[in-house]
Amino acid sequence: MPGAVVPTVRIQAEDFDVAAEIAKMTQGRADIGAVVTFSGLCRDEAGRLAALELEHYPGMAEVEIGRIAAEAVHRWPLQGITAIHRHGRIAPGENIVLVVAASTHRQAAFEAANFLMDYLKSRAPFWKKEHHTDGSEGGWVDAKEADDEAASRWKQAN
Amino acid sequence: MSTRLIYFAWVRERIGKPQEDVELPDGIETVADLLRWLKSRGEEYEHALQYPDVIRVAINQEHVEHREKISGAREIALFPPMTGG
Numbered sequence: 001m002p003g004a005v006v007p008t009v010r011i012q013a014e015d016f017d018v019a020a021e022i023a024k025m026t027q028g029r030a031d032i033g034a035v036v037t038f039s040g041l042c043r044d045e046a047g048r049l050a051a052l053e054l055e056h057y058p059g060m061a062e063v064e065i066g067r068i069a070a071e072a073v074h075r076w077p078l079q080g081i082t083a084i085h086r087h088g089r090i091a092p093g094e095n096i097v098l099v100v101a102a103s104t105h106r107q108a109a110f111e112a113a114n115f116l117m118d119y120l121k122s123r124a125p126f127w128k129k130e131h132h133t134d135g136s137e138g139g140w141v142d143a144k145e146a147d148d149e150a151a152s153r154w155k156q157a158n
Numbered sequence: 159m160s161t162r163l164i165y166f167a168w169v170r171e172r173i174g175k176p177q178e179d180v181e182l183p184d185g186i187e188t189v190a191d192l193l194r195w196l197k198s199r200g201e202e203y204e205h206a207l208q209y210p211d212v213i214r215v216a217i218n219q220e221h222v223e224h225r226e227k228i229s230g231a232r233e234i235a236l237f238p239p240m241t242g243g
Contacts, residue, residue: 040243054242055167057235060219085242097243117243123221125235126242127167140168143239 007069008082011061016084016098025080025102032079034106036113038099044092050133052141054096056087057125068119072101075115075156076108083116085126118150161228163196165206166237169213172206182228189215190224192234207236214239 008024010016018037026032042052065083072081080102090096099116103109122143130138160179170176186192190210197207207213215222216235228234 056242057164057166057216057219057237060216060235063219064221121243122240124242125166125216125237125240127238128241129167140238141241143241147243 005073005078005080007066007073008080008084009062009066009069010082010084011056011058011065012084012086013088015086015095018095018098018100021082021084021098021100025082025100029079031104032102033104034109035100035102036106036109037101038097038113038117039095040097040117042090042092042094042096045130048132049092049130049138050135051092051131052090052096053129053131054087054090055127055129056085060125061085061087065120065124068116068123071119072112072116076101076103076112078103078108078112081112081116083120085120085124087126089131115154118147118154121147122151161231162233164233164235166235168238169206169236172202174202187227187229188224189217189222189226189228189234192228193224193236196236212239213237 018039022035069081069083078101082100084098086096099113101109101113128141130141132138160181162177162179164177165173186195193207193210193213196203214237217228217231218233
């Protein structure tokens with residue numbers, strides 16, 4: 001019986017290496033049959049966006065994503081789960097967020113990664129502000145109702 | 159006992175400071191009471207908390223509803239709906 005899966009959660013300004021994060025999760029073991037990764041990138045919004053500025057709540061950001069990851073471990077038979085979220089100024093084309101989920105079979109890995117992203121979007125304390133290419137400040141990005149709905153579909157009747 | 163209030167994103171910008179320590183007056187029992195009291199503290203608070211229903215709140219770094227009691231809170235954060243990911 002393997003030990004309990006401890007989620008890896010990092011909040012950082014610097015970029016991450018997707019392949020390196022997969023390798024860290026899988027190296028030295030032969031029981032993992034599926035690794036699903038999701039990367040969220042900064043779009044340029046058809047040339048309008050110069051950068052996103054990501055503000056976060058230090059301390060709570062780690063704790064809250066850790067809580068969501070722990071819930072994923074509880075709900076799916078995972079062998080590893082990693083969530084990395086960047087903060088600070090991020091230019092179009094750059095990475096913002098990474099989720100890696102590993103399991104024996106693909107279904108659990110897909111679902112856990114999807115769950116983690118849905119919850120992260122509506123519960124992790126991050127806020128995006130747009131900076132436009134014309135030099136103007138674009139203001140704070142509005143939360144989308146669709147993101148709340150996406151998270152609510154994972155609610156379990158207890 | 160003073161309570162640390164922390165603000166993020168446009169709540170921070172509108173109030174004009176990232177955090178402050180306040181002495182809560184008697185009778186402030188819930189998050190909703192706190193929002194009502196803060197809103198009465200001046201124009202900038204009125205502007206930030208104009209629509210209290212949209213304000214999200216965390217006590218000691220954990221999400222709470224507006225009906226939650228705030229007794230014993232060391233740190234209360236007020237912020238807009240989150241837009242990470």
